[in-house]
Amino acid sequence: MSTITGQAAGPSAARAVQKKPNIVSRIIKHRADYLYVLPALIVMLVVIAFPIYYTIELSFFRTPPNLQMKDKIWTGLSNYSLVLNSSVFHEVTIQTIIWTLASTVFSFLLGLGAALSLHREFVGRGVLRALLLIPYVISAVAASYVWKWLYHSDFGVIGAISVALGFTDEPINFLDNRQTVLASLIVVNIWKEFSFAMVMLMAGLQTVPDQLHRAAMVDGANTWDRFWHVTFPHLKGVSMVTILLLMVANFNSFIIPFVMTGGGPADASHIWITHIYQLAFGRQQWGAASAYAVILFVVMMTLGYFYVKALTRGDETRQGA
Amino acid sequence: MTNLQGRDMRSGAPIRRQVVAYAIAALTTTSLMSTTAYAQSVDLSQWSPDYIKSIAGTETFDTAGHCADVVPLDYTGRLTYWWTGPTEASPQIEHQINDEFWAAWAKTYPNIETDAQNIDYNQLLDRLRTTLLGNAGPMVVRLQILGGVEFASKGYFQELAPEDIGYPTADFWPGAMKSVTWDGVTYGVPTNNETMAMIWNADIFERAGLDPESPPATWDDVVTYSKTIHDKLGISGYGLVARQNAGNTPFRFMPQLWAYGGGALDEAEASPSYQDSYLDNDGAKAALQAAYDMYVRDKSVPTSALTNTQNENQSPFIAGQLAMMIAHPSEYAKMVDLAGQATGADKEVADTVVANMRYGLIPEGPARRAVVFGGSNMHFINEEYVEGGFDEMAAKAFACFWNSPEWSTKLAWTGSNPGNLAGFKTEWMKERLDTIKFLDVTTSMLPSGIPFPVIPEATEIMNIIVPDMLQNALTERMTVDEAAADAAAKVDALLGGGL
Incomplete structure (x- = not known):
């Protein structure tokens, strides 16, 4: 605990008085509080901190299939170099960015549209709201299998309908074509998560004061003006959080591409997580997979930083005031 | 044979006699083992369906x-x-x-x-x-x-x-x-x-003008039969499987690769050394070309082959939409089971398929007949x-x-x-x-x-590199030659300790 006893008086003493106690002092001062949370902290250290440490450690080693893990070979940064210089990594990174941005943007826009539509009173609004929530609550694995059969290149329902209606001569090849597979999976992902954006934005819409809308109408604002100048500014905070959460979820996506295509055909639907999984569990390249995971961890932490900043922006403003 | 359980040991028997008895028993056992038990029980040189039946029981x-x-x-x-x-x-x-x-x-x-x-x-x-x-x-x-x-x-x-x-x-x-x-x-x-076998639907063969009781004799015949069936009946001929990271793919593609003279390594040789990749030799390229011809040129196999495992071939087969595939001995029981679950018009189709199911040897190629x-x-x-x-x-x-x-x-x-x-x-x-x-x-x-190569890297070669090679060629991401060379380079890198 810092002390000001015996310090010189004057401006420096005033600064010292204002200086925040350091973390050790705070822990000692609030030791009882910390003792209460100690068991939880220990559990977190074991289940979160240790795996992170072990993954980072493993990323500096090579793990040939003929050696036990305890005999792993130190290779320094070569796993990082191998991953970052691999052409497949570049391809998968581009696919991951496309997957994340497209899924996030379209899920958000679709969710926003749905939220705005459902914000108004109309007959059957509750039923429609429940229906639109179904994709979000359904199991991702089950949804992936359903969509896999809907898309099936030989016997899929969508392909059969498109042929029956005369749109195409033969069933559309959604999943077995390098050009169409990623877009097809993104559609499934948007379908799965737009409801989440919808729910978040519906909550945000509740905070828009109705008086402002009425005042804007009195001032002659049209629908677009009311949305852009009244509604949207109030949704900025929740939109930021929703977009960040969607981006984090999409960077971490696994189930849909893994179940529907396994990353194929010819790596065209691999994203970072599925590729890491393949390196680790398909190829037993634990070191390279760990390096890959650390890279993804850094990206996620960066996103997490902005997420926390967005969440606490109001707190900082209030503290500053 | 001696059952020691419940043996009544006489108390007070001289130890020397016991030792002698055990020694004689041990010698007798060793002698029996060396003269009878160690002789091969069956004659592998005569192996055929008739021989198997003749020795059973x-x-x-x-x-x-x-x-x-x-x-x-x-x-x-x-x-x-x-x-x-x-x-x-x-x-x-x-x-x-x-x-x-x-x-x-x-x-x-x-x-x-x-x-x-x-x-x-x-x-x-x-x-x-x-x-x-x-x-x-x-x-x-x-x-x-x-x-x-x-x-x-x-x-x-x-x-x-x-x-x-x-x-x-x-x-x-x-x-x-x-x-x-x-x-x-x-x-x-x-x-x-x-080992697996070739299964075909005799009814489809007949309708396509093929001999209903004979499977394709060679892998070249498989390509031809598959095209004939697709062109005449509009259904898939051969049930190609080429999904990544799925054991089904190498179990079905390696027999073709070996038959043409290829291999992942030299596992098809009598005394393999597992040193060099055979994935870019002429035999491997010929096998890959045959797969390419069926999938890309003739479109005579399921389009979904790139995401299919063998499980996804079972439904079209029992529905009479697929003519032939490589499968386990138990596939017949599976088809009977599926037919039992079908109803109405589907049941009629399924029963027809089961009645027309035939099993035959996996086709041979220029180099050999092979199966995993x-x-x-x-x-x-x-x-x-x-x-x-x-x-x-x-x-x-x-x-x-x-x-x-x-x-x-x-x-x-x-x-x-x-x-x-x-x-x-x-x-x-x-x-x-x-x-x-x-x-x-x-x-x-x-x-x-x-058997697949008996090396620790075999899982990655068979489940990742070989399916990758197929997918690279079948999606035309690479030419057949490029896909074969890429796969061989990956195997060499893997054996050399690379990523």
């Missing part, structure tokens, strides 16, 4: 009596065992035999406390890897044929040969013994072995990695019992064949041949079986 075996020579039946000990046994999807008879086995084991060795865990096929390897890291493995494990070498090379397995549990090595398929050998040392006993040699092996874990220590006698008793001609045959009832070749002479093999349709055909493919 010609001998009887006393399992308990034989195992008593390895470990006394009154031995008291403890055993832990992991394997992949019957699942919910398995036929009822598999569950019944499994129950019978454990009851017989408990009756034969009542003093061996047994903890057996039936673990899902897809989880067993990962679970074993994890527990061995924590020195908490079981004493005995049965793994798929390709699974053991990784653990043997890492030093997790004990040396173990059939002779250690009372059976001659000559009574196991040479290919199977190859799969339990790492660096010249034998680390396991083959429990069961099987499948199965499972039993291994003993090194003591330091076993939870609670290793009980050698209990493990040997169990391995002897499981791999006996009797149980080796019974435990492979619908899906495989006895690893112990003496099992082919049992009454139970005769019963299998009498009750399981096409078993003689699928069993006769065994001599053409080639």
Whole structure:
């Protein structure tokens, strides 16, 4: 605990008085509080901190299939170099960015549209709201299998309908074509998560004061003006959080591409997580997979930083005031 | 054979006489082992459907009596065992035999406390890897044929040969013994072995103008037949499977690759060295070109082949939308089961398909007729990695019992064949041949079986690199030559210690 006893008086003493106690002092001062949370902290250290440490450690080693893990070979940064210089990594990174941005943007826009539509009173609004929530609550694995059969290149329902209606001569090849597979999976992902954006934005819409809308109408604002100048500014905070959460979820996506295509055909639907999984569990390249995971961890932490900043922006403003 | 259980030992008998008696018994046993038991039970050079039928049911075996020579039946000990046994999807008879086995084991060795865990096929390897890291493995494990070498090379397995549990090595398929050998040392006993066969729908063949009773003789014929069927009937000819990271893909593509003279490495040779990749030789390229011709040029195979496993071929086959595919001996039972579940018009179609199902040899190529040699092996874990220590006698008793001609045959009832070749002479093999349709055909493919390379890198080569090669060519991401060269380079890099 810092002390000001015996310090010189004057401006420096005033600064010292204002200086925040350091973390050790705070822990000692609030030791009882910390003792209460100690068991939880220990559990977190074991289940979160240790795996992170072990993954980072493993990323500096090579793990040939003929050696036990305890005999792993130190290779320094070569796993990082191998991953970052691999052409497949570049391809998968581009696919991951496309997957994340497209899924996030379209899920958000679709969710926003749905939220705005459902914000108004109309007959059957509750039923429609429940229906639109179904994709979000359904199991991702089950949804992936359903969509896999809907898309099936030989016997899929969508392909059969498109042929029956005369749109195409033969069933559309959604999943077995390098050009169409990623877009097809993104559609499934948007379908799965737009409801989440919808729910978040519906909550945000509740905070828009109705008086402002009425005042804007009195001032002659049209629908677009009311949305852009009244509604949207109030949704900025929740939109930021929703977009960040969607981006984090999409960077971490696994189930849909893994179940529907396994990353194929010819790596065209691999994203970072599925590729890491393949390196680790398909190829037993634990070191390279760990390096890959650390890279993804850094990206996620960066996103997490902005997420926390967005969440606490109001707190900082209030503290500053 | 001698059953030690319940033997009445006379008290006060002179020790010298006992020693002499034991010595004579030991010499007699050794003599018998060297003259009879170590002779090969079956003649592999005569292997054919007729030969298999002719030897079935010609001998009887006393399992308990034989195992008593390895470990006394009154031995008291403890055993832990992991394997992949019957699942919910398995036929009822598999569950019944499994129950019978454990009851017989408990009756034969009542003093061996047994903890057996039936673990899902897809989880067993990962679970074993994890527990061995924590020195908490079981004493005995049965793994798929390709699974053991990784653990043997890492030093997790004990040396173990059939002779250690009372059976001659000559009574196991040479290919199977190859799969339990790492660096010249034998680390396991083959429990069961099987090969696949070509299945076709005779009705579709007939409607397409092909001989309904003859499968394509060569892989070139497969390409031609597939195109003919597709062009005439508008359905898929051959059930190509090319999904990434799925074991189904190499099990169906490697026979084609080997037949044309290719290989992942030199595993198809008599004495493979596993040093160089054969994935870019002329034979491998010819096989890849044949797959390309069917998928890209002729479009005569399912478009969904790139995301399909064999499971996805079953529905179109039973619906009469697929003419031929490579499948397990148990595929017939599966189709009968599917037909039983169908209703209305679907039922009529399914019944027609089942009635027209035919099994034949997998086609040959310019170099050979080949099929993947499948199965499972039993291994003993090194003591330091076993939870609670290793009980050698209990493990040997169990391995002897499981791999006996009797149980080796019974435990492979619908899906495989006895690893112990003496099992082919049992009454139970005769019963299998009498009750399981096409078993003689699928069993006769065994001599053409080639095991995957017995190196720790085999899993990655077969499940990742080979399917990648197929996908790169079939999606036209690369030409056939480029895809073959890319795959060969990946194998070389992998063997050289690269990523």
